[in-house]
Amino acid sequence: MKKILLVEDEESLKLLYSEELSGEGYEVFTAENGKEALRQVDLVKPDLIILDIVMPVMDGMEALGRIMGKERNVPIIIHTSYPGYREDFMSWAADAYVAKSSDLRELKDTVRKLLKRGGEG
Amino acid sequence: MKKVLAMIMAGGRGERLYPLTRDRAKPAVPFGGIYRIIDFTLSNCINSDVRRIYVLTQYKSTSLSRHIQFGWNILSVPLGEFIGVIPAQQRMGEQWYQGTADAIFQNIYLLQQDMPDHVLILSGDHIYKMDYRKMIAFHLEKGGDLTVAAIRMNRTLSREFGVIEVNEDRRIIGFEEKPENPKTIPGDPEAILASMGVYVFDTEKLVRRLIEDARSESSHDFGKDIIPRMIQKDKVFAFDFRDGDQGGTGYWRDVGTIDAYFDANMDLVSVTPHLNLYDFHWPILTYQVPFPPAKTVWEEEGRTGMALNSVLSNGCIISGGSVRRTILSPRVRVNSFAEVEDSILLEGVEVGRHARIRRAIVDKEVQIPSGMQIGYDLEEDERHFTVTSSGIVVVPKWIKL
Numbered sequence: 096m097k098k099i100l101l102v103e104d105e106e107s108l109k110l111l112y113s114e115e116l117s118g119e120g121y122e123v124f125t126a127e128n129g130k131e132a133l134r135q136v137d138l139v140k141p142d143l144i145i146l147d148i149v150m151p152v153m154d155g156m157e158a159l160g161r162i163m164g165k166e167r168n169v170p171i172i173i174h175t176s177y178p179g180y181r182e183d184f185m186s187w188a189a190d191a192y193v194a195k196s197s198d199l200r201e202l203k204d205t206v207r208k209l210l211k212r213g214g215e216g
Numbered sequence: 217m218k219k220v221l222a223m224i225m226a227g228g229r230g231e232r233l234y235p236l237t238r239d240r241a242k243p244a245v246p247f248g249g250i251y252r253i254i255d256f257t258l259s260n261c262i263n264s265d266v267r268r269i270y271v272l273t274q275y276k277s278t279s280l281s282r283h284i285q286f287g288w289n290i291l292s293v294p295l296g297e298f299i300g301v302i303p304a305q306q307r308m309g310e311q312w313y314q315g316t317a318d319a320i321f322q323n324i325y326l327l328q329q330d331m332p333d334h335v336l337i338l339s340g341d342h343i344y345k346m347d348y349r350k351m352i353a354f355h356l357e358k359g360g361d362l363t364v365a366a367i368r369m370n371r372t373l374s375r376e377f378g379v380i381e382v383n384e385d386r387r388i389i390g391f392e393e394k395p396e397n398p399k400t401i402p403g404d405p406e407a408i409l410a411s412m413g414v415y416v417f418d419t420e421k422l423v424r425r426l427i428e429d430a431r432s433e434s435s436h437d438f439g440k441d442i443i444p445r446m447i448q449k450d451k452v453f454a455f456d457f458r459d460g461d462q463g464g465t466g467y468w469r470d471v472g473t474i475d476a477y478f479d480a481n482m483d484l485v486s487v488t489p490h491l492n493l494y495d496f497h498w499p500i501l502t503y504q505v506p507f508p509p510a511k512t513v514w515e516e517e518g519r520t521g522m523a524l525n526s527v528l529s530n531g532c533i534i535s536g537g538s539v540r541r542t543i544l545s546p547r548v549r550v551n552s553f554a555e556v557e558d559s560i561l562l563e564g565v566e567v568g569r570h571a572r573i574r575r576a577i578v579d580k581e582v583q584i585p586s587g588m589q590i591g592y593d594l595e596e597d598e599r600h601f602t603v604t605s606s607g608i609v610v611v612p613k614w615i616k617l
Contacts, residue, residue, distance in 0.1 A: 160308045161308060163430060164306075164308040164311065167430060167431050167432075168431065183328065184324050184328050184427075185324060185328075185427075187423060187424060187427050188430070188431065
């Protein structure tokens with residue numbers, strides 16, 4: 096089962112995305128901020144990361160740089176409703192960008208596509 | 217006018233210059249009496265009106281940072297000029313720089329803050345005089361993503377350089393690191409174009425390629441990884457160093473070994489050196505303590521203070537000894553009846569009476585005792601010092617003799 100690390104600080108959204116992704120057949124792990132995400136990356140070795148940008152303690156942009164220092168091959172989706180992130184060069188390191196929406200089709204499609212690209216093993 | 221940011225790589229260990237690099241990074245190694253190697257690149261920047269500069273340091277950077285802090289605090293921050301010394305900070309994970317490209321990648325935030333149109337990537341290890349404005353103008357004229365400065369070399373030297381293959385439009389169509397059988401210049405089967413490690417990038421393209429490189433299996437090196445990949449998919453051109461060579465002598469040295477370092481210094485004591493330090497249109501700046509002028513004293517039979525065919529720095533006193541074909545850094549003292557030939561004496565060295573030194577590099581503050589001989593019996597010297605295959609003796613810093 097593919098492991099997804101969902102990094103999201105807002106409790107209700109975290110629950111929603113988590114359930115939806117579990118329903119798609121993924122094993123979902125969560126983190127509430129960038130710092131927590133780095134710990135989870137070491138523990139879980141996820142196959143894909145969904146990363147919010149605006150978060151307390153450590154934001155997604157800083158976490159992105161640090162995650163790359165640990166696991167440079169894991170696909171990362173920037174998942175945010177904040178449009179300013181693209182001005183940050185580091186955001187170019189993400190494999191995909193999905194704007195937060197109540198319709199989760201785009202997120203699910205992107206996850207599927209990226210996990211496929213990463214190969215079956 | 218386009219906005220240019222220079223990033224100078226100054227983190228190399230300079231292993232092959234050991235023991236000169238025992239206590240300092242290669243760009244901080246003294247050269248030509250009063251300079252440090254990095255002064256040439258920094259002076260090129262200033263003289264080319266490139267005045268937004270970051271120096272990326274890593275190993276043994278104290279000496280280098282101090283030199284830049286003391287000697288290069290000359291720009292005007294309110295006018296948007298600066299020289300910033302940036303130590304390795306492990307902002308992206310817990311490793312030191314993996315390669316030249318990683319050094320820039322780990323400092324992407326500096327590009328983010330400064331938002332230049334172009335990034336000029338330089339090495340702090342090389343000695344040359346170049347007008348970067350000419351290269352930037354060429355880059356704009358060609359409309360490429362990357363321009364690499366290239367120098368003509370004899371093909372027999374291909375194992376030491378990244379060798380560039382160009383078409384008639386100077387577009388780079390091939391690049392090989394240290395090839396055995398290099399691609400030669402069209403029409404000149406004896407010559408190759410060697411990369412000087414001087415690059416002009418469009419900022420956005422640089423950032424995208426660095427990120428791709430960081431996320432892939434790579435040695436994270438410009439020469440080995442970034443350039444070979446970019447010539448496949450981007451527009452990459454070669455700028456002929458002759459078109460930007462200040463002084464027109466084709467002088468460019470990577471003083472990577474003790475022998476190369478020695479030869480480059482010895483060039484300066486010749487009548488007409490290849491490297492002209494006396495071109496007042498292209499001043500080489502450095503940090504100098506205001507020592508008093510050099511002087512010679514004593515003129516007696518067998519005890520005459522003199523220096524012939526030599527470079528003398530401030531603060532030197534040649535007191536009844538003789539100096540020939542030698543570079544004297546500041547505050548060197550040569551005492552009576554001592555003889556120094558074909559050597560490099562770094563700052564604060566004192567040569568005792570009747571001592572004899574030839575073909576040697578003596579590092580800072582070493583006291584050569586009276587009567588000691590260096591460079592006359594290499595087997596004996598090897599028991600105490602580094603001796604190169606060509607017989608240059610290196611006396612390391614702080615050694616007690």
